[in-house]
Amino acid sequence: MKKKTRALLLFSGGLDSLLAAEILKSQGIEVTALHFSSCFFDSRPVKKAARERGLKLKVVDISQEHLALVKSPHHGYGKGMNPCLDCRILMLSRARELMSQGRFDFVATGEVLGERPMTQQKKTMKLVEKESGLQGFLLRPLSAGLIQITIPEKQGWVDGRKLYAFSGRSRQQQIRLAKKFGLTDYPSPGGGCLLTDPEFSRKLRKLLKIYPRADLNDIEVLKNGRQLWEGKVRIVVGRDEKENRALGKLARPGDLLIALKSIPGPTALLRSYTLKKNLPRKTVEKAKKLVQHYSLKARNKKEAEFKMKEL
Secondary structure, eight states: OOOOOEEEEEOOSSHHHHHHHHHHHTTTOEEEEEEEEOTTBOOHHHHHHHHHTTOEEEEEEOHHHHHHHHHSOSSOOOSSSOOHHHHHHHHHHHHHHHHHHTTOSEEEOOOOBTSSTTTSSHHHHHHHHHHTTOTTTEEOTTTGGGSOOOHHHHTTSSOGGGSOOOBSSOOHHHHHHHHHTTOOOOOOSSOOBGGGOHHHHHHHHHHHHHOTTOOHHHHHHHTSSEEEEETTEEEEEOSSHHHHHHHHHHOOTTOEEEEESSSOOOOEEEEEOSSOSSOOHHHHHHHHHHHHHTOTTTTTOSOOOEEEEEO
């Protein structure tokens, strides 16, 4: 009995990776979608997309490795704090390890030649393939006709005649192919990684400048509330009830939580990145004023009572 070909597909839930899955499945290849979750990505849409297309999904958390890479990328950043080349190499290196462990025949991606400036040019695609250790075993079904033939094609595991030669940033070819496969609900390109967001990148850059040893908890705090700095003390003021709850859960020993005593309003989290045990009095007073200012019911009161919780 002929062995069934098994592919491990890097899966973002976007149109390109959905199409790559459908192309491989149409050739009778068993596809396992592989998603790498991180503190900088939201994995919920990915899980939804895999479920709707009946794909077996494997999720691997790379938050620690990803944060270390963001702090010191070998190949530099994009427009924001996004180290796209290093990130791609990291993911494909882990995919190569899983390929061996899970007895997959090859790794595939939904990459399209020329679609992204940092990672999807011929030169960088070759670099990524080499540095991830996947030479010959990395198939890009949407652009296979424009790049070097792979081992899966040579061995007949994949019919190269049924692969595509898409290139460029226009998605018209992909949209036409999506209709062929009955794909109608798919997200817009981009927007999945916080590191490409200019405002988040600015906040992250400042945090790492003040405290290069920032950990995953620091990143989660960065994703919530208004972020202000008083020297090396960070003041984070919740913008709604959801963020107030999040800040309460993220608070750790040494932090101070401030809220109004009997009036609805925001929660402020104060976190010092110095060796001093006590927070400066003027910083605590500023945080109180911010909490009062952002409470519509307390803003115009001459005096307000606060509750403070030191962890």
